[in-house]
Amino acid sequence: MCPLLGGGRGRDVSLPAGLKPPRAILFDWDNTLVNTWPTIVQCYHDTFTALGLTPWTAAEVQDRAHGSLRDVFPSLFGPRAGEAEQIFYETFLRIHIERLEPLPGADALLAHCQSLGCYVAVVSNKVGTNLRAELAHLGWGKWISRAVGAKDAARDKPAPDPIFMALDGTGIAPDETVWMVGDTLADLKCAYAAGCLPVLVGGAEQLSAALLEHPPRLRARNCHELVALL
Missing domain, CATH: 3.40.50.1000 (HAD superfamily/HAD-like)
Structure with missing residues (x-):
């Protein structure tokens, strides 16, 4: 079973029986x-565009952009994976701190x-x-x-x-x-x-x-x- 907690801030919820508190x-x-979705979406947009590919929509990025770039980009971009990673990080390093939002x-x-x-x-x-x-x-x-x-x-x-x-x-x-x-x-x-x-x-x-x-x-x-x- 996987309890999905309901309610919002201040809701009184306890751990399921038999489950110890975390150390x-x-x-x-x-x-x-x-x-960081706005940053990730922008980075993917710039990468696809620079490589002459149709950019993913924001929804597609959220659905597909999981895993580290060193694992994901070779399957996405093949022999251009290194070039794609460089483009991605050019955008990322320019915007990631200013757009960071807890x-x-x-x-x-x-x-x-x-x-x-x-x-x-x-x-x-x-x-x-x-x-x-x-x-x-x-x-x-x-x-x-x-x-x-x-x-x-x-x-x-x-x-x-x-x-x-x-x-x-x-x-x-x-x-x-x-x-x-x-x-x-x-x-x-x-x-x-x-x-x-x-x-x-x-x-x-x-x-x-x-x-x-x-x-x-x-x-x-x-x-x-x-x-x-x-």
Whole structure:
């Protein structure tokens, strides 16, 4: 069973029976803690246009743009993958900081996790240097102990390597008391591969067929509901 929490801020929600509170919470970054869809859509638009291809719509980007660029671009652009990545990052580096927008309640969620004594880290498919630049810009280092991004580990999500790197040296082994919280199938697959508890945030109430193959153990619509769950 996967409870979908209802209501909004302040709703009294408790963990399902038999599920222990988390010792560690690993968050995805893009569109889990921060809204970066406008930036991602613009980067894909500029990349497709520069290569003479028809750009994806915003809806197509949100549906298809999952996984790290080093995993996704070779299948999208073939021998021009390197050129495409360069174009993508030219746009990205120009706009990503100025357009960075925390999702509602994200800062309160992180502060609450820390107040509970949880180890908090970020596991993202955003290139690690860019991820840490955004985290520093928001001043969230006071809550987040480690940020692991694409190219930091040998493999990116959905492989479990970034989770293992995020937990390395903490004395915390991946199990059901380690939550992997994210908004995409890659996050769920990563949690399963590492042996952590998969938590889905956002998305439609009805799980897609792809998500049902790696179903979340817990769901929440937004950061406020995650706070209520904890």
